[in-house]
Amino acid sequence: MDHPAGLKNVQQDRPIRDEEGLIKNGSSGKNFFPIRRQVQLALFIATIATGLQFYIYVAQAMRGGEITVPRPEGVEGFLPIGALMAWKNFILSGEWDPFHPAAMVILGFAVVLSLAFRKAFCGWFCPIGTLSEWAWRAGAALGVKHHRLPGWIDWPLRSVKYALLGFFVYIILQMTAKDIESFLQSPYYKVADVKMLYFFTHISRITAGVLILLVILSLFFRNFWCRHLCPYGALLGIVATASPFRVQRNAETCTGCGGCHRACAFHLPVHVKKEIRTPECSGCMDCMAACPEKNTLAFRAKGFKTRLNPFQMGFLILASFIAIVYLAKISGHWKSRLPEHEFRSWMTISDFQKIGHPSIPER
Ligand code: SF4
Numbered sequence: 519m520d521h522p523a524g525l526k527n528v529q530q531d532r533p534i535r536d537e538e539g540l541i542k543n544g545s546s547g548k549n550f551f552p553i554r555r556q557v558q559l560a561l562f563i564a565t566i567a568t569g570l571q572f573y574i575y576v577a578q579a580m581r582g583g584e585i586t587v588p589r590p591e592g593v594e595g596f597l598p599i600g601a602l603m604a605w606k607n608f609i610l611s612g613e614w615d616p617f618h619p620a621a622m623v624i625l626g627f628a629v630v631l632s633l634a635f636r637k638a639f640c641g642w643f644c645p646i647g648t649l650s651e652w653a654w655r656a657g658a659a660l661g662v663k664h665h666r667l668p669g670w671i672d673w674p675l676r677s678v679k680y681a682l683l684g685f686f687v688y689i690i691l692q693m694t695a696k697d698i699e700s701f702l703q704s705p706y707y708k709v710a711d712v713k714m715l716y717f718f719t720h721i722s723r724i725t726a727g728v729l730i731l732l733v734i735l736s737l738f739f740r741n742f743w744c745r746h747l748c749p750y751g752a753l754l755g756i757v758a759t760a761s762p763f764r765v766q767r768n769a770e771t772c773t774g775c776g777g778c779h780r781a782c783a784f785h786l787p788v789h790v791k792k793e794i795r796t797p798e799c800s801g802c803m804d805c806m807a808a809c810p811e812k813n814t815l816a817f818r819a820k821g822f823k824t825r826l827n828p829f830q831m832g833f834l835i836l837a838s839f840i841a842i843v844y845l846a847k848i849s850g851h852w853k854s855r856l857p858e859h860e861f862r863s864w865m866t867i868s869d870f871q872k873i874g875h876p877s878i879p880e881r
């Protein structure tokens with residue numbers, strides 16, 4: 519039976535949750551809520567380790583001495599715009615990007631994952647999404663009450679991520695095959711990973727101010743960055759609309775308590791919908807963890823009975839990423855072919871920061 523209005527209380531031999539559906543007594547009651555957060559933590563630690571290794575690699579190259587650590591190709595995951603251009607170039611010319619091939623692999627993985635399991639890349643994998651989530655969870659731990667923007671601000675603000683995505687896609691679509699090839703061969707693109715590192719290590723006051731503002735907003739508004747501003751998430755959300763998987767609710771066993779809705783960081787109306795198909799759903803399964811009724815919410819493919827649980831989801835995400843990286847490595851689609859002597863020459867020029875962005879020639 520549907521309960522479109524009025525969210526009822528539930529019996530309390532269940533995990534204790536606050537009014538937002540967050541577990542207060544430290545137990546999920548189903549022993550699966552922590553799995554996603556363990557996956558997020560593991561991937562976040564891997565990202566930090568990759569960043570530190572890259573920092574050491576670049577610092578050693580800049581000093582001109584011996585380089586004692588291998589270049590961690592995973593840093594190219596932070597070059598999604600370059601990866602989009604490289605994919606367009608691949609579609610037009612069949613050429614795999616020789617300088618940042620891992621960026622193509624990681625973007626391809628995120629798109630395929632979204633085609634399979636909705637925006638699971640955002641909910642389980644992305645380190646920025648993890649930081650965004652940690653910020654609002656830290657806010658909750660500090661006693662900050664989470665707010666929801668009124669609809670007349672929320673809707674236009676949610677469109678910002680699509681507008682940003684549209685801007686990048688428009689620019690890339692405008693570029694001819696020759697423009698793209700010349701960008702991908704430019705010194706700027708060859709050292710785009712180091713430019714990205716500089717973005718974090720030589721942070722400007724304006725950038726720092728914007729990041730601090732985003733952190734503050736994230737304390738009060740759940741997943742503020744992901745919900746409103748991330749163009750990567752917007753792309754994956756659009757792709758995810760083709761995914762056969764979705765959260766489904768059994769209206770027969772649902773009591774209409776609203777725990778699922780309160781637990782959803784994206785405020786999705788799980789408690790009144792038969793299934794959730796919006797591009798906003800990150801496949802995080804927090805609604806399932808919050809539901810006190812057995813076999814009421816399930817994440818499964820349309821037309822199939824078999825449901826996916828968080829353990830299976832976490833395993834599939836990690837196993838498929840490891841398999842894709844392994845295949846890319848053994849087939850020569852992962853490692854940059856930028857010669858070390860050329861990389862060193864860019865790192866030791868007097869003013870590395872002056873390697874400028876190549877503009878698109880006017881036509
Ligand atoms: S509907 Fe469920 S799976 Fe989708 S984002 Fe909300 S809590 Fe996560």
Ligand code: SF4
Binds near residue numbers: 774776788814
């Ligand atoms: S699906 Fe579960 S958590 Fe959501 S309203 Fe129904 S009983 Fe409550």
